[in-house]
Amino acid sequence: MENFDVIVVGGGPAGLSAALSAAKAGMKTVVIERGDYPGTKNVMGGVLYTKATEAVVPDFWQSAPLERPVIEQRYGFLSGDETILAGYRDPVWAQAPYNAHTVLRVKFDRWLAQQAEKAGVMIITETVVEDLLYKGDNVVGVRTGRAEGDLGAKVVILAEGVNAFIAKKAGLAPQMRPDTVAVAVKEIIQLPQEKLEDRFCLEPGQGATIELFGDSTQGMMGTAFIYTNKDSLSIGVGALLEPLIRTKWTPNDLLEALKAKPYVKRLIQGGETKEYLAHLIPEGGYNAMPKLHRQGVLVVGDTAMLVNGLNREGSNLAMTSGKMAGEVAAQCIQSGDLSDQGMSLYEQRMRDSFVVKDLYKFRRLGRFFETHPHFLKVYPEIAANAMHLYFTADETSKKERQKQIMKMVFEKRAKGGLVSDVFGAWRAILK
Amino acid sequence: MHFVVCLKQVPDTSEVRIDPNTNTLMREGVPSIINPYDAHALEEAIRLRDKMGGKVTIVSMGPPQAKEALRKAMSFGADRAILLTDRGFAGSDSLATAYILTVAIQKIHAEEPIDIVFTGKEAIDGDTAQTGPGIAQRLGFPQLTYGIRVREIDNTSVTVERKTEGGREVAKALLPALITVEKEMNELRYATLPDMMKAAVYEPEMWDAKSLPYDTAEMGLKGSPTSVSRIFPPPGRSGGERIDATTDPKGAVANLVEKVFQENIIMVHPAVKGGRA
Amino acid sequence: MSVVVDKTKCIGCGACVVECPVEALDLVDGTATVDPAKCKETGSCVTVCPANALSLEAKAAAPAAKKADAGAAKEFNAKEPLPKAVQDYAKTNAAKSAPVAGGDVWSGVWIIVEYNHGRIAPVSWELLGEGRKLADVIGCELCAVITGYQVDHVIREAFAYGAEKVYVIDDPVLENFRTEPYAEAITGLVRKYQPEIILMGATAIGRDVFPAVATRLRTGLTADCTVLGIDPETKLLQQTRPAFGGNIMATILCRSRRPQMSTVRPRVMAMPARVEGRSGEIVREQQSMTEDEIRTKVLEFIPGDAKSIFLDKAEIIVAVGLGIASQKNLPLVEELADSLGATLACTRGVVEAGWMSHDHQVGQTGVTVRPKVYIAIGISGAIQHLVGMETSDYIIAVNNDPEAGIFRVANYGILGDLFQVVPLLTAEFKKRLQHGVAN
The missing domain is CATH 3.30.70.20 (Alpha-Beta Plaits)
Structure with a gap:
């Protein structure tokens, strides 16, 4: 049996980041990936944040297969056929060090795997890890599905993604419940570069993102998104499993309804759907986070529920957690303390980082939207009506219009409810 | 014994589609795989090596990215892999490709005499089935195409069951020989973890046009007599005529069969003497 | 710019x-x-x-x-003239390509007649029909080439199917097909008489010997053509074939070397009329290779019927789905297959039900087929099945569900009860084919 310092289970951004940082710290490291190659079946919306990526691969933008730097983020509320938009554009984001890029994961993960290989990581593909190997209570390696398939390790890092089979066995993954897991579907729609840049008012090569709330998910807890790639758009929608089951909407129908919205229809018109992808997103947040370590084992990325749904952040949390896990693994191996206590350094560092701090900050959000469904349904409608009344040019005086608007608002949402909504939102988002 | 396997990295044609609007191939995101027939050729070479002793050398022509396919091939347990890669090789048709591979195989042969060259029966992206026989002719080896079973092998000859017109035949060839392989020849193995690990760090040897005595007039675009003059989508279905056979099955069937013969979809061949019987 | x-x-x-x-x-x-x-x-x-x-x-x-x-x-029209740039190129290069000794004109359309184990591949005659059209366009001879042992009756047939001249090498070493003596025989004839175009059926034999011949002649070869056209001026053969798993058609030219060589898929060209009593010039040559120079021996031939032909090379396939309801109903479709000399195939569902073995399965996890005719019996047409057969030339489907997906790809969709329709089909085909064989 071959022995390694670190075995990483799963070749996504979290696992590859973990392997990279472990290898850089001099650890003999192997990544075991079940797909044909890293990235085969990996899915995300498609925004990659510079900060977290740079920490793993400095100056990554010089060689990584990136689609477009994001220079504009738009947010929209859909209500029926109406759309309210807000956005922010900063051309500074078009230059290094950038803020975020759109990426296609199949290409990006492959590239990240190459960086890991350059750092000395061995990558074994098409191989399934079936279980951890124990000696007494101590984890000493993994068993794979291949002949002569046992591998020894001092530390095993679990980066299996949302379907965390091994972590579950080891008691380190939370139970996925319909209210803590979202289903997201996405299509990649091909459009000529010039057309795409015209539609989004972009300089050649620059990119934009749009997040859509409200009717984009038929009022369910979730969001829809449109991201610009080089010569395609990623368009998708995600919602929690629980309301999907309750309302009998399928994610596919959500996406079709979204594509039919007047605002969206124009953006994707004439495009050819090239790929259709679906994925589960662990949305449990802080409250659903499992224990992140035990003797000889660390848990990273989606497996650890490290997703910030509101800010559409997942890959950066994954990479940051992976990097820390790789470093801590190396540190523990060097100090010889692989106990649960020793490995808890990882959780400590995570709690001190933005990753867990952000998750903590938004810990009430999921619950809040559950108890205040009007935020996703009634308020977009109210706002859209108000905008309609205000912007439609007719003979009504401005004062009269404001009166009409206020009347409409209170008809749709009683005063008392309004106050409690505002307070609740402040607690859930800002506090 | 020394077995050489010619292997090609190909796009997975089951995932290639033509864009009906622009009339072009949609190759984006189409995964590259080892040509499935070549994988069976490799499997057979490895089995024979395990039985007879010796060595399996893989040789492939392709872009530098084909290294991935060679690494994967190594995980089945081959001993050596060589990638022939050069910009001058680009655009080669099957005649030029066979030339390029042959020169390399001759060099391998000079280092360690070869007993059998294995190739897949054809590559799924071209379906030409020409490269294998082309190599055999240039090497001067006898060829046994469409092999489905290696029945016997010794130091001087190999006996192969092969598919031919109208049935199968058992043919014996003196070594060295070239065999092209059907999928039926064997079941692919599931590589062991130690072999996977060996392959993961294996660096295939890279040979370019300068490392061998190539005649540049014989390779690449210059050495390729054939070229594509145009591509277009396959003819669409003729509209899909529906024939209702729920009320008058007999009439409906007679009507259909009449059309089938009228349009030469099915043709009648006279069963003449010496003809197909 | x-x-x-x-x-x-x-x-x-x-x-x-x-x-x-x-x-x-x-x-x-x-x-x-x-x-x-x-x-x-x-x-x-x-x-x-x-x-x-x-x-x-x-x-x-x-x-x-x-x-x-x-x-x-x-x-696309195979008959349309080539772009000017291509024509010019062909002209200049035709002049440059140095013909071998013995003649300086590449002329004539040759068809290699496949004769083995006492059987002539019908595609040989189909090619005489197609070759006639090509020869007429460029104004040259249509010749048949027969290499084998005791082939006099084959020569008669070749004339009956339209050959003007027949080249013959009749020698015991050619009795069973083997690459070495056949390639040697054909190559020798080509070197000596220099045809413009040589064609052969894309059978297991044609696809074995033609690459060997083309390699020896250092010329181009296009495999598995389904459409041939020719430019009367440049005499460039427009060789059209499916590529990329049948997802695309490509027209290929051999611009710089001669002869132009193609193998042509059986059963795509029409069979010409057979006219008894026609004759023409017979040119006999000697086989230069002796038995002890040949390094291959055929030890045994195991004839197989259509059922044992490999699915991916079958020309007519009768495929059955779960609509057949039970294994005991299979003889119904077997009989239909027999009437056409077709190969039997099935869907994944039928394999999983244990009614047929996996090597009969067409589709994503089975074999991809591209026959001339695919007859789908009781197959609903799941996408996993369609990807394995949708590039067939003609699809005929029998199903009782008007919404069945198979109808979307079928040229002819018979809506009806397969237990009624299939026996009727079998009877009708048998009647039509009583004096011959299908395709």
Whole structure:
């Protein structure tokens, strides 16, 4: 049996980041990936944040297969056929060090795997890890599905993604419940570069993102998104499993309804759907986070529920957690303390980082939207009506219009409810 | 014994589609795989090596990215892999490709005499089935195409069951020989973890046009007599005529069969003497 | 300004690289790349590009122009003249290609007649029919080539099916097909008599010996053609064949060397009429190879019927789905298959039910087939099945569900009860085929 310092289970951004940082710290490291190659079946919306990526691969933008730097983020509320938009554009984001890029994961993960290989990581593909190997209570390696398939390790890092089979066995993954897991579907729609840049008012090569709330998910807890790639758009929608089951909407129908919205229809018109992808997103947040370590084992990325749904952040949390896990693994191996206590350094560092701090900050959000469904349904409608009344040019005086608007608002949402909504939102988002 | 396997990295044609609007191939995101027939050729070479002793050398022509396919091939347990890669090789048709591979195989042969060259029966992206026989002719080896079973092998000859017109035949060839392989020849193995690990760090040897005595007039675009003059989508279905056979099955069937013969979809061949019987 | 390459369209064939008079184009990583410093915008590359990936227009104007081209390409006509650039190229290169000693004119259309184990492959006669058309366009002889042992009756048949001249090598070493003596025999004849075009059926034998012949002659060969056309001026054979798993059709030219060689798929060309009593010139040559020079021996021939033919090479397939309801109903479709000499296949459902073995399964996890005729019995048409058979030339489907997906790809969809329809089909085919065999 071959022995390694670190075995990483799963070749996504979290696992590859973990392997990279472990290898850089001099650890003999192997990544075991079940797909044909890293990235085969990996899915995300498609925004990659510079900060977290740079920490793993400095100056990554010089060689990584990136689609477009994001220079504009738009947010929209859909209500029926109406759309309210807000956005922010900063051309500074078009230059290094950038803020975020759109990426296609199949290409990006492959590239990240190459960086890991350059750092000395061995990558074994098409191989399934079936279980951890124990000696007494101590984890000493993994068993794979291949002949002569046992591998020894001092530390095993679990980066299996949302379907965390091994972590579950080891008691380190939370139970996925319909209210803590979202289903997201996405299509990649091909459009000529010039057309795409015209539609989004972009300089050649620059990119934009749009997040859509409200009717984009038929009022369910979730969001829809449109991201610009080089010569395609990623368009998708995600919602929690629980309301999907309750309302009998399928994610596919959500996406079709979204594509039919007047605002969206124009953006994707004439495009050819090239790929259709679906994925589960662990949305449990802080409250659903499992224990992140035990003797000889660390848990990273989606497996650890490290997703910030509101800010559409997942890959950066994954990479940051992976990097820390790789470093801590190396540190523990060097100090010889692989106990649960020793490995808890990882959780400590995570709690001190933005990753867990952000998750903590938004810990009430999921619950809040559950108890205040009007935020996703009634308020977009109210706002859209108000905008309609205000912007439609007719003979009504401005004062009269404001009166009409206020009347409409209170008809749709009683005063008392309004106050409690505002307070609740402040607690859930800002506090 | 020394077995050489010619292997090609190909796009997975089951995932290639033509864009009906622009009339072009949609190759984006189409995964590259080892040509499935070549994988069976490799499997057979490895089995024979395990039985007879010796060595399996893989040789492939392709872009530098084909290294991935060679690494994967190594995980089945081959001993050596060589990638022939050069910009001058680009655009080669099957005649030029066979030339390029042959020169390399001759060099391998000079280092360690070869007993059998294995190739897949054809590559799924071209379906030409020409490269294998082309190599055999240039090497001067006898060829046994469409092999489905290696029945016997010794130091001087190999006996192969092969598919031919109208049935199968058992043919014996003196070594060295070239065999092209059907999928039926064997079941692919599931590589062991130690072999996977060996392959993961294996660096295939890279040979370019300068490392061998190539005649540049014989390779690449210059050495390729054939070229594509145009591509277009396959003819669409003729509209899909529906024939209702729920009320008058007999009439409906007679009507259909009449059309089938009228349009030469099915043709009648006279069963003449010496003809197909 | 220089030529613009649309990398999404480029198929990396290299036609433009050959064409460019100033060597401004090159293939890099499988796609054409322009060196703007060298490009003189002659436009010759644009004309030859089969994928319309090159353009001279400014980038912005390009999409519209391309669209028009794409539309034109759809209405492909094998008979239409070649682009001028190609014609010129062929002319200049025809002059350059040095014919071997013994003659200086490559002339004549040759059909290699496949005769083995006492059986003539019918495709040989189909090719005599097709060869007649080609020979007429360019005004040359149509000849048959027969290599084998005791072939006198084959010579008669060749004349009956339209050959004007027959080249014969009759020798015991040619009794069973073997690559070495056959390649030697055909190559020798070609070197001596220099035909413009030689054709053979894309059978297991044709696909074995023709690559060997083409390699010896150092000329081009296009395998598995389904359409042939010819340019009367340049005599360039337009060889059209499916590529990329049948997802695309490609027309291939052999511009610089002679002869032009193709193997042609059986059963795509019409069978010509047989006229008893026709005759013509017979040219006999000697086989130069002796038995002890041949390194291959055929030890045994195991004849197989249609059922044992490999699915992926079958020309007629009768496939059955779960609509057949039970294993005991299989004889119904077997009889239909027998009446046509067809190969039997099935869906994954039938394999999983244990009614047929996996080597009969067509579809994503089975075999991909491309027969001339695919008859689907009681198959609903799940996408996993369709991807394995949708490139068949003709699809006939029998199903009782008007919404069945199989009807979307079928040329003829019979809506009805298969237990009624299939026996009727069998009877009708038997009646039609009582004096011959199908395809």
